[in-house]
Amino acid sequence: MKKAVVFGAGVSGKGSEKTLKRMEYEVFLVDDKIGLSSKDGMEILLNDKIDLFIKSPGVPYTELVKKALELGIEVIDDIELGYRYKKINRISGKIIAITGTNGKTTITTKTQELLEKAGYKAKVCGNIGYSFSETVMENPELDYYVLEASSYQLENVKEFKADISLVVNLAPDHLTRYRDLDHYYNIKFNIGKNQKENEYFIVNTSCTESLKRESMISGKKIFIGMNKTDKNECVWVENGSIFYVDEFILEEKLASLKGKHNLENMLFIVCIGKLIGIPTELIREFLYSTKTLEHRMENFFSYGQVEFINDSKGTNIDSTRFAIEAFEQPILICGGYDKELDLTPLEKIILERVKEVYLIGDISDKLEIGLKKIGFSEERIFNLKTLDKVLEKLKSRIDKNYKETILFSPATSSFDQFKNFEERGKVFKNLVKSYFN
Template sequence: MSDSLRAIPVPPSVPLPAGSPVAIVGLGRTGIGVARLLHSQGHPVTLLESRDGSEQRVAAASLQAEGIAVRLGVPLTLDALPEPRPAAVVVSPGIRWDHPELERMRAAGIVVLGEMTVAARATGAIPWVGITGTNGKTTVTHLVHHLLSQGGLQAPLCGNVGISAAEVAQQSLRGEGAIPDWLVVELSSYQIEQSPELAPAIGVWTTLTPDHLERHGTLDHYRAIKRRLLENAAVRILNGDDPDLRSRAGSWDAAEWITARPQAELPPVLRPRLWIEQGQVQGPEGPLFAADALAMPGDHNLQNMLMATAVALQAGLQPAVIEAALRGFPGVPHRLERIRERGGIAWFNDSKATNYDAAEVALKALHGPLVVLAGGEAKQGDASGWLEQLRRQASAVVLYGAAQEAFAALLREGGYGGPLERCQGLDEGVPLAASLASACGARGVLLSPACASFDQYRDFEARGDHFRQLVLALPAED
């Protein structure tokens, strides 16, 4: 574990005293879920939010009607906390874990917690599948949820995708529906950093490439945060086809590796649990099922399929049940989601591609030539692989949002020679892409932003939903 990770504050593992007051910072999905969970457990709760707009007022009114105190327009400071001082403060993942005001709170004897710590304590003996990674975690999370559910298990999907883990915990405590057999939890680096105690029954690590470095500082620190989740897990499932993970295979005392290649292509230190050979998913006991069971394009989705299969096998599902469920998997919204075909041109929503590496994977997975829409709020990272795929696959590129000027310079400097158009947003970008696709003879149009969405949207889902609406509204072509 890196020295920088050792320096990150770790909250005490003792439970909150019964009936102790708690402050929650952030009126988003996480904050609302935690507020309701702790309120149902008998804690006096005050939720603090720095914004004071119409959306926040509607959410506050709903919570206040349930007996939860909400204060809007309140900055994140020690002095803004309600009196008497709370025993604990729970913060949203968007707040830096080393924020100076959080440090002041810790120094004042206040326990600072992340949502996942609160949710994990509340779910008790229900085992978690904790899934993390720079890219691929959303697809694997949906796949695991689908496989376990089709296998007859109660396995709600939550965390960084779907509903909050705290909300699932509250539903279980209220006795709403059957008690889950598993919780399938997607975990971002922010959530893991804020909940270092998390110890899932099964941990899955999909990929590791530079991301969120504006928050975590260095790749080593970012890697160490994700690694901690897997080190805490009883069963560790790792992607042996990811270069960064594979290069550190010898550092694990125990792990279950997967590869979408033949077993013999892996280094001796890495003995896979699942691999693909002769068109079959293979395990130590022999062939399990055909490797084409999952109808999603790209080698990366073979890796995703194998990681989800490894989880399902650990949960007790038989290979025949897994294969049948894979063949019925409907896909993941916003991840290479095929929206429609118009005039012989396919339209794909890949709004989940919020960094260069994810956008590169999407370009590799589809058959070109493509018209690509990219833009939003740019992140740090190595764009070389993405630029290479744009040169190979993109007959034209449409740039929009805050990153359009920087991206235009990046593409020109990177040797992209195709048509390059700029516009303010997707309202202009979609019809422009349609016109370019017809003129360039493209086979598809791909929204794969390589950016965060926060310049124009609340999250990548809202961006993808808007794109889908605009594409479906395009008039039909003969």
């Protein structure tokens, strides 16, 4: 019997474990909290003949991973395992693979909803929902697997390829994991690593860093962008409308997904829909009526004329910049885990477009110092460290008879105070309702 080590017992790791057992592997699940310890894992690597090592995406390259590589054991991730399972079992469903710094969850979720509306069987998987390998194993009848892939999940791609791949955009992030920005951006392009000319790679011409990596694309390039350029985009924006080739698709102002970032997301959704052959009328109707995602520019509560927006999914600077630009002088709540990024772009957009700022988390002191340095007045900065203290302060300052937008968009990840952005968003929503109901 073949043997495999799965390192990390999160959603991805548990999915890999199930898939490997179905493939008749003996599986050792290593996780220092709920599985075998790393020390036990090291003993297994040294004393058993291990055929495969599955590294969960959130797991860093510890001594255990390095030892597996040193011993010549193949190290892969769950999406590579899922692709191999699909290939071995001749599962015919097509893969739509989506990555990027911002917008990938919206595009993934809305693509799956559009496919279902058009009558296809489809599920989201990967970075959201279930692991890719488990989804393929449990749902061999699907027409489409809509896979959201983080850079972490793309680090160990060997054979994996998709029928349609795309990189939404590239912006600074995850510098605690990667050598530099080029390293991070190049990893993202592994999503199209093995494509052939009969498989599509959608290229965003509005993203300079994506265009720089055009030579890394082996599939058939389909260009989209916010403007028509010499790349002859097949989907673009003109006079407030989205077009595909020579066909009008929809008016931006009538779409239910608002903001510049969502306009970019819709270009991808339209392109995917048209490549698959979904009728224009159905795409238009869908994008005019679909609802925003929880934790992504979610207008969830009104207190008189005061609107509360939950954008906990805003986990990097570019994402929060897009959120700020969607409103007129919002009151911003931001901060969280220190990713060791340059905060200057965030400080500048706050100076230009934010009325007041309430700071939380590890980067709150750093942000306060940076904002004061560039001239953001001290009386408009409230460094309160936690969401509870922020909402308590806002309750004493907000008048519901005056129109205000309270925007919670952290601009970084949540790991200093929360398990993930979902938990952070739920805590925020509950606190708002508790203080303002």
